[in-house]
Amino acid sequence: MSARRPSRGATKRGLQRTAPIFAALGDETRLRLVARLSSGGPMSIARLTAGASVTRQAVTKHLHVLADAGVACSSRIGRESVWELERQPIEAARHCLEGISARWDAALDRLKKFVER
Amino acid sequence: MSARRPSRGATKRGLQRTAPIFAALGDETRLRLVARLSSGGPMSIARLTAGASVTRQAVTKHLHVLADAGVACSSRIGRESVWELERQPIEAARHCLEGISARWDAALDRLKKFVER
DNA sequence: TTAATATGCAACCAGGAGGTTGTACATGAG
DNA sequence: CTCATGTACAACCTCCTGGTTGCATATTAA
Numbered sequence: 001m002s003a004r005r006p007s008r009g010a011t012k013r014g015l016q017r018t019a020p021i022f023a024a025l026g027d028e029t030r031l032r033l034v035a036r037l038s039s040g041g042p043m044s045i046a047r048l049t050a051g052a053s054v055t056r057q058a059v060t061k062h063l064h065v066l067a068d069a070g071v072a073c074s075s076r077i078g079r080e081s082v083w084e085l086e087r088q089p090i091e092a093a094r095h096c097l098e099g100i101s102a103r104w105d106a107a108l109d110r111l112k113k114f115v116e117r
Numbered sequence: 118m119s120a121r122r123p124s125r126g127a128t129k130r131g132l133q134r135t136a137p138i139f140a141a142l143g144d145e146t147r148l149r150l151v152a153r154l155s156s157g158g159p160m161s162i163a164r165l166t167a168g169a170s171v172t173r174q175a176v177t178k179h180l181h182v183l184a185d186a187g188v189a190c191s192s193r194i195g196r197e198s199v200w201e202l203e204r205q206p207i208e209a210a211r212h213c214l215e216g217i218s219a220r221w222d223a224a225l226d227r228l229k230k231f232v233e234r
Numbered sequence: 235t236t237a238a239t240a241t242g243c244a245a246c247c248a249g250g251a252g253g254t255t256g257t258a259c260a261t262g263a264g
Numbered sequence: 265c266t267c268a269t270g271t272a273c274a275a276c277c278t279c280c281t282g283g284t285t286g287c288a289t290a291t292t293a294a
Contacts, residue, residue: 015148016145019143019144022142023143026137026139026141027251028132028133031213034217044271045271046270054252055254056270060271065251080269080271081270085221090214090217091218094211101155103152107158144282163240174243175283175284177241178283193241195240197241197291198242
């Protein structure tokens with residue numbers, strides 16, 4: 001086996017990039033927005049607000065937070081601004097978690113072998 | 118296919134539970150702690166602090182945040198308190214993201230079929 | 235016993251997060 | 265044209281967060 005190169009998602013810079021993504025998903029209102037966008041497809045702010053328990057302005061703020069994290073993006077159509085998700089950052093977050101699980105398993109494995117010898 | 122029951126991770130209560138987990142992972146220092154614990158196994162606070170760029174007390178606080186989110190737990194051994202990760206919440210977060218991806222794919226699929234008809 | 239090590243607890247602080255209200259502007263419907 | 269709809273921008277407020285310092289306490293090592 002080659003010298004353990006920290007599997008891409010565990011880099012300092014990797015964590016530095018993924019932490020903001022988790023932060024963006026770490027608010028219930030925002031996570032709900034993401035969930036709605038994922039199952040309902042692109043939607044206007046007005047439509048997203050109907051069903052949220054906060055003001056339209058609050059929803060707008062949350063959407064911008066998601067945008068800053070790269071999780072969502074908007075495009076103006078007529079008088080509405082339509083929001084949709086960005087796939088890449090969400091996948092990155094997923095890979096990060098998978099990496100953690102994997103390295104965890106590896107650590108347990110090493111421990112087990114160490115104990116058994 | 119049966120009537121789309123919102124796949125377990127998309128429940129309002131589901132998001133309500135997973136959002137705090139994401140929030141816990143949404144800080145770079147904390148995410149680094151999690152990464153270290155995942156690859157290095159259980160560790161004391163002193164050991165975790167060496168390598169972090171903040172005070173021991175800051176590390177302690179972060180660990181408690183992780184604990185509140187259920188992501189980590191500690192046990193006192195002698196004069197040190199040893200911290201380790203909890204598997205379940207991290208897996209839950211992973212499933213949440215997988216669910217989002219899946220529902221997203223499904224939405225795109227429905228859209229595609231709708232356009233093609 | 236004495237000193238060094240590993241934590242815990244509390245007070246304090248600056249800044250950011252989440253939310254609201256109020257106002258102004260653009261655009262589609264009648 | 266006129267009005268309702270959909271957003272954008274800005275000011276303001278409260279509370280939580282991430283960090284620090286200082287001091288007390290428990291254990292292990294010499």
